[in-house]
Amino acid sequence: MALTLYVDTDRWRAHQQSVIQQFPGIVPVCKGNGYGFGHERLADEATKFGADILAVGTTYEAARTKDLFGGDLLVLTPFRKDEEPVPLPDRAIRSVSSVEGVALMRGARVVIEVMSSMKRHGVTEADLPKLHAAIDEVRLEGFAIHLPLDRTDGSDAVEEVIGWMDRLRAARLPLDTMFVSHLKPNEFAVLQQQFPQTRFRARIGTRLWLGDHQATEYRGAILDVTRVAKGERFGYRQARASGDGWLVVVAGGTSHGVGLEAPKALHGMTSRAKGVARAGLATVNRNLSPFVWAGKQRWFAEPPHMQVSILFIPSDAPEPHVGEELTAILRHTTTMVDRTMDR
Incomplete structure (x- = not known):
């Protein structure tokens, strides 16, 4: 006899599809305990709906997931120079949140995180001029911004992203792909319309896997x-x-x-x-x-x-x-x- 998670599978997958439709190019997130489902189950679900990339929390999670998912693996925890080396395949993409980190990732596939109002980690506006030389040594997959869930000061998520797009463009940095987190569907659509030359990719975990509580x-x-x-x-x-x-x-x-x-x-x-x-x-x-x-x-x-x-x-x-x-x-x-x- 057990503690069991019962899943109304048809309903759960129907919700997945509704989120996928709202966020074209979605990057499903599978981290921690796999949102209660486990990494194996979520990797299988991401494969079923055709995801080309799966975001995981750490390099250790990437190592455990590499045999469960055949596409690219985006590691969300930023690279640190003193971290324990974990063997990963070339399809692993590392997040980097500093100019020093980019310089140390020579030849690697990287996503550069910018400092949002979360103030957790990321390159700052003052760092942007220093990135030019550093990105020549890596395979840049895009930039990323991780936004807060609540905005008690009345600020606007779209305006925050636009501000960073303008800074990156002014610094003449490539804006082919921007990974975003915690945007509403209408906000995501506004950004894609305003910057048609940039591909926005929403990294989504909770809304995708747990958005329908009745499932x-x-x-x-x-x-x-x-x-x-x-x-x-x-x-x-x-x-x-x-x-x-x-x-x-x-x-x-x-x-x-x-x-x-x-x-x-x-x-x-x-x-x-x-x-x-x-x-x-x-x-x-x-x-x-x-x-x-x-x-x-x-x-x-x-x-x-x-x-x-x-x-x-x-x-x-x-x-x-x-x-x-x-x-x-x-x-x-x-x-x-x-x-x-x-x-």
Whole structure:
């Protein structure tokens, strides 16, 4: 019995096609845990819809993916001079974010990242005059800009890209291809219309693989059910049951990512109040699990174990049985499942 990711395959692929149509020349991204599906599955999907290039996070991911995907592999993490060398085929393309990096990549295929308002990494406007000599020594595949998701200052994504296009053109640098991230379909179309001589290629992961939330569902199988009475002790720490009910052992623990939560940016008083409430409950060992039974998220009876979680189901809920499954509300990018089932 397992923690399973169920995929409505027809619906999932229909969503893929809708994104592909909105972003001609799309560069699918397959990094981290493969957005919950795994690298092998996403490489196969990219091959099926005819992608000529697949973006991965690191050189280590590129080495693992090279035998899964036959096209070009774009490594998103920029090259660093002291990095561990990883053997990669010639179809690997390295991102570079500094003039020094370009100079050290002699003969390699490279994409040069420019510094966006993300301020994460990239060449600056002051670096552009120095790039002329450096790019003569590499096989330049294009420039790239990684944009922020939110624009709380009211700035415009298209204007930011246009600003960089103007700077690159003024520096007389080649503008054959520009890789972009986090643009809306209408923004992407505007740029392609405004710069018809440049091929814009959108690097997309989350929107492509996870954009239709109804196409996927996590479920954990019930492995054991034990009736408990209020005050009975249980578990590793021998806590007392808060009431009459059942202890339910369900597939899915810390090795699957259950119990992990990435920090979130909180906006507004409501979300902040909820955060404070969750923190307060945690101090008295009340932690809400991602597992749903009878329409409600249920509490962890104790912190999740490595491969299973123990939940407390109160006696006023329907009795759970071994072999049944609980829906789990899990974050795709932090979850590792035992199996994926198409339906």
